[in-house]
Amino acid sequence: MSGDAAGDTAPFDYAEPADLYFPEQLGRRGGLNYRPFPSAALALRYAMEQLVAAKLTSATLEVDGERYDSAAMRRLYSSPDFPVA
Numbered sequence: 001m002s003g004d005a006a007g008d009t010a011p012f013d014y015a016e017p018a019d020l021y022f023p024e025q026l027g028r029r030g031g032l033n034y035r036p037f038p039s040a041a042l043a044l045r046y047a048m049e050q051l052v053a054a055k056l057t058s059a060t061l062e063v064d065g066e067r068y069d070s071a072a073m074r075r076l077y078s079s080p081d082f083p084v085a
Contacts, residue, residue, distance in 0.1 A: 018043035
């Protein structure tokens, strides 16, 4: 996530379109699955609620040119700003 040294970060826009990348198979070297989502909120919900933990660990979310690893995705998903509906 982007931000300055003081720790200020730009607000994350959960409404932005997002792309989710995650491994095709567990335990094998292989390709990545790619799924586009109309919003980052939907991509995060899918990643947190549908992906098995092993795939989530290697997943990457891309929103507006910024990339987020699984730790960042967990923070965004658990944020009080995450849309409930």
